[in-house]
Amino acid sequence: MIEPYVEPAAPGVDRGLTNASELAADKLVVRFQGLAAISDVSLKVQRHEVFGLIGPNGAGKTTLVNCLTGFQRPTEGRIILGGGDTAGWSASRFREQGVARTFQAGRLFKDMTVMENVEVTAAGLGASLRSARKHAKAMLGWIGLADKAALHAGALAYTDQRRLGIARALVLSPAFILLDEPAAGMSDAECEDLMELVASIPRTFTCGVLLIEHNMRVVMGISQRIHVLDGGRTIAEGTPDEIQRHEAVLAAYLGMEA
Numbered sequence: 064m065i066e067p068y069v070e071p072a073a074p075g076v077d078r079g080l081t082n083a084s085e086l087a088a089d090k091l092v093v094r095f096q097g098l099a100a101i102s103d104v105s106l107k108v109q110r111h112e113v114f115g116l117i118g119p120n121g122a123g124k125t126t127l128v129n130c131l132t133g134f135q136r137p138t139e140g141r142i143i144l145g146g147g148d149t150a151g152w153s154a155s156r157f158r159e160q161g162v163a164r165t166f167q168a169g170r171l172f173k174d175m176t177v178m179e180n181v182e183v184t185a186a187g188l189g190a191s192l193r194s195a196r197k198h199a200k201a202m203l204g205w206i207g208l209a210d211k212a213a214l215h216a217g218a219l220a221y222t223d224q225r226r227l228g229i230a231r232a233l234v235l236s237p238a239f240i241l242l243d244e245p246a247a248g249m250s251d252a253e254c255e256d257l258m259e260l261v262a263s264i265p266r267t268f269t270c271g272v273l274l275i276e277h278n279m280r281v282v283m284g285i286s287q288r289i290h291v292l293d294g295g296r297t298i299a300e301g302t303p304d305e306i307q308r309h310e311a312v313l314a315a316y317l318g319m320e321a
Protein backbone atom coordinates (compact mmCIF):
# COMPACT_ATOMS: atom_id res chain seq x y z
CA MET A 64 0.00 0.00 0.00
CA ILE A 65 1.45 3.38 -0.98
CA GLU A 66 1.45 6.11 1.64
CA PRO A 67 -0.12 9.44 0.65
CA TYR A 68 2.49 11.97 -0.46
CA VAL A 69 2.56 14.89 1.93
CA GLU A 70 4.08 17.91 0.34
CA PRO A 71 6.35 19.85 2.71
CA ALA A 72 4.88 23.11 3.98
CA ALA A 73 7.54 25.29 2.35
CA PRO A 74 8.48 23.67 -0.94
CA GLY A 75 11.91 24.72 -2.11
CA VAL A 76 11.48 23.29 -5.54
CA ASP A 77 9.00 25.28 -7.58
CA ARG A 78 6.11 22.97 -8.43
CA GLY A 79 4.91 25.21 -11.21
CA LEU A 80 7.99 24.75 -13.38
CA THR A 81 5.90 24.42 -16.45
CA ASN A 82 2.21 24.49 -17.21
CA ALA A 83 2.77 22.22 -20.16
CA SER A 84 -0.01 19.72 -20.62
CA GLU A 85 1.80 17.75 -23.32
CA LEU A 86 5.27 16.58 -24.25
CA ALA A 87 5.40 15.70 -27.92
CA ALA A 88 7.68 14.38 -30.63
CA ASP A 89 6.76 15.67 -34.06
CA LYS A 90 8.00 13.81 -37.16
CA LEU A 91 11.20 12.87 -35.38
CA VAL A 92 14.16 11.43 -37.28
CA VAL A 93 17.48 10.39 -35.70
CA ARG A 94 20.31 9.03 -37.80
CA PHE A 95 23.61 7.68 -36.52
CA GLN A 96 26.20 7.69 -39.30
CA GLY A 97 23.46 7.18 -41.86
CA LEU A 98 21.65 4.48 -39.85
CA ALA A 99 18.10 5.57 -39.02
CA ALA A 100 17.48 4.80 -35.35
CA ILE A 101 14.19 6.78 -35.46
CA SER A 102 12.21 7.39 -38.65
CA ASP A 103 9.34 9.89 -38.73
CA VAL A 104 7.95 9.19 -35.27
CA SER A 105 5.26 11.40 -33.73
CA LEU A 106 3.69 10.95 -30.31
CA LYS A 107 2.21 12.97 -27.45
CA VAL A 108 2.45 12.23 -23.75
CA GLN A 109 -0.23 13.89 -21.66
CA ARG A 110 0.09 15.04 -18.13
CA HIS A 111 -2.68 12.91 -16.66
CA GLU A 112 -1.57 9.56 -18.06
CA VAL A 113 0.88 6.70 -18.08
CA PHE A 114 1.99 6.38 -21.69
CA GLY A 115 3.74 3.11 -22.53
CA LEU A 116 6.53 2.91 -25.11
CA ILE A 117 7.38 -0.61 -26.23
CA GLY A 118 9.21 -2.39 -29.02
CA PRO A 119 11.75 -5.15 -29.51
CA ASN A 120 15.45 -4.58 -28.74
CA GLY A 121 16.96 -1.89 -30.91
CA ALA A 122 13.51 -0.46 -31.80
CA GLY A 123 14.63 3.06 -30.89
CA LYS A 124 12.95 3.54 -27.50
CA THR A 125 15.98 4.86 -25.63
CA THR A 126 16.97 7.09 -28.55
CA LEU A 127 13.47 8.59 -28.50
CA VAL A 128 13.61 9.19 -24.75
CA ASN A 129 17.06 10.73 -25.18
CA CYS A 130 15.52 13.21 -27.64
CA LEU A 131 12.57 13.96 -25.34
CA THR A 132 14.99 14.84 -22.53
CA GLY A 133 17.66 16.74 -24.45
CA PHE A 134 20.33 14.01 -24.37
CA GLN A 135 20.14 13.53 -28.12
CA ARG A 136 19.59 16.12 -30.85
CA PRO A 137 17.09 15.02 -33.47
CA THR A 138 18.40 14.90 -37.03
CA GLU A 139 14.99 16.13 -38.19
CA GLY A 140 11.67 16.95 -36.53
CA ARG A 141 10.88 18.64 -33.25
CA ILE A 142 10.33 18.03 -29.57
CA ILE A 143 7.53 20.22 -28.27
CA LEU A 144 6.84 20.97 -24.62
CA GLY A 145 3.48 22.58 -23.92
CA GLY A 146 3.23 23.88 -27.48
CA GLY A 147 6.72 25.44 -27.44
CA ASP A 148 9.60 24.24 -29.60
CA THR A 149 12.61 23.03 -27.61
CA ALA A 150 15.17 23.28 -30.41
CA GLY A 151 18.66 23.83 -29.03
CA TRP A 152 17.73 23.03 -25.40
CA SER A 153 20.33 21.23 -23.30
CA ALA A 154 19.45 18.30 -21.06
CA SER A 155 19.60 20.59 -18.03
CA ARG A 156 17.18 23.02 -19.67
CA PHE A 157 14.70 20.17 -20.19
CA ARG A 158 15.14 19.24 -16.52
CA GLU A 159 14.62 22.83 -15.38
CA GLN A 160 11.50 23.07 -17.50
CA GLY A 161 9.94 20.03 -15.89
CA VAL A 162 11.07 16.99 -17.88
CA ALA A 163 12.78 14.40 -15.67
CA ARG A 164 14.02 10.89 -16.38
CA THR A 165 15.55 7.78 -14.95
CA PHE A 166 18.25 5.70 -16.59
CA GLN A 167 18.55 1.96 -17.17
CA ALA A 168 21.90 2.05 -15.42
CA GLY A 169 20.63 3.99 -12.40
CA ARG A 170 23.27 6.74 -12.28
CA LEU A 171 23.04 7.05 -8.50
CA PHE A 172 25.77 8.53 -6.31
CA LYS A 173 26.63 5.18 -4.77
CA ASP A 174 28.93 6.53 -2.04
CA MET A 175 26.35 9.00 -0.80
CA THR A 176 23.44 8.09 1.43
CA VAL A 177 19.98 7.52 0.08
CA MET A 178 18.85 10.82 1.64
CA GLU A 179 21.82 12.74 0.19
CA ASN A 180 21.10 11.36 -3.27
CA VAL A 181 17.65 12.95 -3.25
CA GLU A 182 18.77 16.08 -1.41
CA VAL A 183 21.53 17.02 -3.85
CA THR A 184 19.13 16.58 -6.73
CA ALA A 185 16.59 18.95 -5.14
CA ALA A 186 19.36 21.40 -4.19
CA GLY A 187 20.67 21.28 -7.76
CA LEU A 188 17.51 23.05 -8.87
CA GLY A 189 18.17 25.92 -6.52
CA ALA A 190 16.34 24.81 -3.35
CA SER A 191 17.97 25.79 -0.06
CA LEU A 192 19.57 22.90 1.81
CA ARG A 193 16.85 22.99 4.45
CA SER A 194 14.06 22.90 1.96
CA ALA A 195 15.86 20.27 -0.16
CA ARG A 196 16.05 18.08 2.95
CA LYS A 197 12.33 18.52 3.65
CA HIS A 198 11.49 17.53 0.11
CA ALA A 199 13.86 14.59 0.13
CA LYS A 200 12.36 13.32 3.38
CA ALA A 201 8.79 13.59 2.09
CA MET A 202 9.76 11.86 -1.14
CA LEU A 203 11.57 8.98 0.58
CA GLY A 204 8.56 8.50 2.85
CA TRP A 205 6.25 8.31 -0.12
CA ILE A 206 8.39 5.92 -2.12
CA GLY A 207 8.98 3.60 0.83
CA LEU A 208 12.68 4.25 1.48
CA ALA A 209 12.42 6.30 4.69
CA ASP A 210 13.89 3.52 6.81
CA LYS A 211 16.88 3.24 4.45
CA ALA A 212 17.62 6.98 4.25
CA ALA A 213 20.96 6.68 6.05
CA LEU A 214 22.29 3.76 3.99
CA HIS A 215 24.74 4.24 1.16
CA ALA A 216 22.90 4.07 -2.16
CA GLY A 217 25.37 1.42 -3.32
CA ALA A 218 24.28 -0.85 -0.46
CA LEU A 219 20.64 -0.89 -1.56
CA ALA A 220 19.05 -3.92 -3.18
CA TYR A 221 18.62 -3.50 -6.91
CA THR A 222 14.88 -2.86 -6.69
CA ASP A 223 15.41 -0.13 -4.06
CA GLN A 224 18.03 1.48 -6.31
CA ARG A 225 15.31 1.69 -8.98
CA ARG A 226 12.97 3.34 -6.49
CA LEU A 227 15.66 5.79 -5.51
CA GLY A 228 16.16 6.71 -9.15
CA ILE A 229 12.44 7.48 -9.41
CA ALA A 230 12.53 9.48 -6.15
CA ARG A 231 15.40 11.59 -7.48
CA ALA A 232 13.54 12.34 -10.68
CA LEU A 233 10.28 13.15 -8.88
CA VAL A 234 11.85 15.49 -6.36
CA LEU A 235 12.44 17.87 -9.26
CA SER A 236 8.64 18.33 -9.31
CA PRO A 237 8.51 17.46 -12.98
CA ALA A 238 5.56 17.85 -15.32
CA PHE A 239 6.73 14.69 -17.11
CA ILE A 240 8.84 11.78 -15.98
CA LEU A 241 10.38 9.28 -18.38
CA LEU A 242 11.12 5.89 -16.86
CA ASP A 243 13.55 3.61 -18.71
CA GLU A 244 12.78 -0.02 -17.83
CA PRO A 245 12.01 0.46 -14.14
CA ALA A 246 10.88 -3.17 -13.71
CA ALA A 247 14.02 -4.76 -15.20
CA GLY A 248 15.28 -7.52 -12.93
CA MET A 249 12.34 -7.34 -10.50
CA SER A 250 10.41 -10.30 -9.13
CA ASP A 251 6.66 -10.58 -9.72
CA ALA A 252 5.90 -9.24 -6.24
CA GLU A 253 8.30 -6.31 -6.72
CA CYS A 254 6.64 -5.60 -10.08
CA GLU A 255 3.24 -5.40 -8.38
CA ASP A 256 4.54 -2.74 -5.97
CA LEU A 257 6.19 -0.85 -8.79
CA MET A 258 3.01 -0.89 -10.85
CA GLU A 259 1.03 0.60 -7.99
CA LEU A 260 3.69 3.25 -7.49
CA VAL A 261 4.05 4.27 -11.15
CA ALA A 262 0.29 4.21 -11.77
CA SER A 263 -0.19 6.68 -8.93
CA ILE A 264 2.34 9.26 -10.21
CA PRO A 265 0.00 11.22 -12.55
CA ARG A 266 -2.61 11.92 -9.87
CA THR A 267 -0.19 12.34 -6.96
CA PHE A 268 2.22 14.70 -8.71
CA THR A 269 0.17 15.94 -11.69
CA CYS A 270 2.96 14.46 -13.73
CA GLY A 271 2.69 12.51 -16.99
CA VAL A 272 4.67 9.27 -17.20
CA LEU A 273 6.37 7.87 -20.27
CA LEU A 274 7.17 4.26 -19.45
CA ILE A 275 9.65 2.17 -21.44
CA GLU A 276 9.20 -1.39 -20.29
CA HIS A 277 9.86 -4.88 -21.63
CA ASN A 278 7.68 -6.47 -18.97
CA MET A 279 4.34 -6.68 -20.76
CA ARG A 280 2.34 -7.34 -17.62
CA VAL A 281 3.59 -4.05 -16.17
CA VAL A 282 3.13 -1.93 -19.27
CA MET A 283 -0.25 -3.41 -20.21
CA GLY A 284 -1.43 -3.20 -16.61
CA ILE A 285 -0.88 0.50 -15.98
CA SER A 286 -0.65 2.36 -19.32
CA GLN A 287 -3.65 4.26 -20.62
CA ARG A 288 -2.11 4.32 -24.12
CA ILE A 289 0.80 2.47 -25.67
CA HIS A 290 3.03 3.41 -28.60
CA VAL A 291 4.89 0.63 -30.38
CA LEU A 292 8.15 1.06 -32.26
CA ASP A 293 9.90 -1.47 -34.44
CA GLY A 294 13.08 -0.74 -36.35
CA GLY A 295 12.75 2.96 -35.53
CA ARG A 296 9.24 3.26 -36.94
CA THR A 297 5.82 3.52 -35.34
CA ILE A 298 3.85 0.36 -35.94
CA ALA A 299 0.91 1.01 -33.62
CA GLU A 300 -0.57 3.24 -30.94
CA GLY A 301 -3.63 2.47 -28.86
CA THR A 302 -5.06 1.20 -25.60
CA PRO A 303 -3.52 -1.93 -24.05
CA ASP A 304 -6.45 -3.97 -25.41
CA GLU A 305 -5.97 -2.66 -28.92
CA ILE A 306 -2.21 -3.21 -28.81
CA GLN A 307 -2.51 -6.78 -27.59
CA ARG A 308 -4.71 -7.62 -30.58
CA HIS A 309 -2.72 -5.60 -33.16
CA GLU A 310 -1.36 -7.78 -35.94
CA ALA A 311 1.81 -5.79 -36.64
CA VAL A 312 2.64 -5.77 -32.93
CA LEU A 313 2.12 -9.51 -32.61
CA ALA A 314 4.32 -10.02 -35.67
CA ALA A 315 7.09 -7.78 -34.26
CA TYR A 316 7.08 -9.77 -31.02
CA LEU A 317 6.68 -13.18 -32.63
CA GLY A 318 9.13 -15.58 -31.15
CA MET A 319 10.07 -13.13 -28.40
CA GLU A 320 9.18 -13.59 -24.78
CA ALA A 321 6.45 -11.04 -24.11
Ligand SMILES: Nc1ncnc2c1ncn2[C@@H]1O[C@H](COP(=O)(O)OP(=O)(O)OP(=O)(O)O)[C@@H](O)[C@H]1O
Pocket residue numbers: 095099100118119120121122123124125126127
Ligand atom coordinates in the same frame (compact mmCIF):
# COMPACT_ATOMS: atom_id res chain seq x y z
N1 LIG B 1 24.99 6.55 -30.05
C1 LIG B 1 24.69 5.67 -31.01
N2 LIG B 1 25.48 5.50 -32.10
C2 LIG B 1 25.16 4.63 -33.07
N3 LIG B 1 24.05 3.86 -33.07
C3 LIG B 1 23.22 3.98 -32.01
C4 LIG B 1 23.49 4.87 -30.93
N4 LIG B 1 22.48 4.76 -30.01
C5 LIG B 1 21.63 3.83 -30.52
N5 LIG B 1 22.07 3.37 -31.71
C6 LIG B 1 21.39 2.38 -32.57
O1 LIG B 1 20.06 2.88 -32.77
C7 LIG B 1 19.11 1.80 -32.76
C8 LIG B 1 18.08 2.05 -31.66
O2 LIG B 1 18.69 1.87 -30.37
P1 LIG B 1 17.94 2.14 -28.97
O3 LIG B 1 18.92 1.91 -27.91
O4 LIG B 1 17.28 3.45 -29.06
O5 LIG B 1 16.85 0.99 -29.00
P2 LIG B 1 15.96 0.46 -27.79
O6 LIG B 1 14.60 0.24 -28.36
O7 LIG B 1 16.07 1.37 -26.63
O8 LIG B 1 16.65 -0.94 -27.47
P3 LIG B 1 16.71 -1.78 -26.08
O9 LIG B 1 15.32 -2.28 -25.83
O10 LIG B 1 17.65 -2.89 -26.43
O11 LIG B 1 17.22 -0.87 -25.00
C9 LIG B 1 19.93 0.53 -32.56
O12 LIG B 1 20.20 -0.01 -33.82
C10 LIG B 1 21.20 1.03 -31.91
O13 LIG B 1 22.28 0.16 -32.19
